[in-house]
Amino acid sequence: MNTPLYRPPAEAGSLILQVDEGCPYNRCTFCSMYSEVPYRCLDMDEIRQIVDAERGRSAQRIFLADGDVMRRPFDQLREILELLNDAFPDVARINTYAAGSGILDKSEEELKVFKSLKLHTLYMGIESGDEETLELVCKGETAEQMVEAALRAQAAGLHMSIMVLLGLAGTACSAEHARNTALVLNRMQPRLLSFLRVVPVPGSGFAGQIASGEIEQLSERGVVEELREIIAGLELQKTVLRANHSSNVVPVEARMPRDKATLVDQLDSLVSSGKLDGDSPGHMPLWL
């Protein structure tokens, strides 16, 4: 298998097992992760071979790649989880990426079965809580669907790690993106929340939307102002918040609600410091 392998930063120490290739949707304009990868679910014989090659090693945390493993039908994913529990008796957490639709086609009872088989954290990129912004970037799911999915997963005892993209709505709809994202996050109450800045990867649909003028890219200062607006709108009860990806203008790590007021003050100070570029996006990473 020679396809790119993606995992969240928090999974750096996990055993990564690739049970799928690519993303079944693959049409979000901002995402080029799997643009060259035809979607394919490995069959159980292939997965058994991969697992057997690792069998016997200690693995308390496992991350199942690729783009949307929850999309698999209930019986298939249960079989994979059972196989992992058998091969790695000390496994405590099995985590994976999940889109809303792959959660919503499972019942709460089915999700509880996954939970009993050590499925623990689902990483979901909601990108925005604003329906128009989601349409603009062809997300393929609505904010309402993603809220429903997150609540169902959490009702079954699973943890949600939610990812939001700063700058996704450009200058025109930044305020709506910020306001509606905060509202959606308040309904979801995720345990983990990450902010990344959208990077217009050359050749991506999002880069094309900027080039055509459909989206006007936020300045460096605009991105920080947007983050400040989202955080100011958050009413979270118990969430670890991070914005420490290489794409972020300023690294942030906080516990909510404890650190909210301090964080808003710090971001206000940064915005008014004159240190941020108000005319251009400033430094962007060359790769993600």
Ligand code: SF4
């Ligand atoms: S953002 Fe997620 S759902 Fe959209 S194309 Fe990329 S991997 Fe697929």
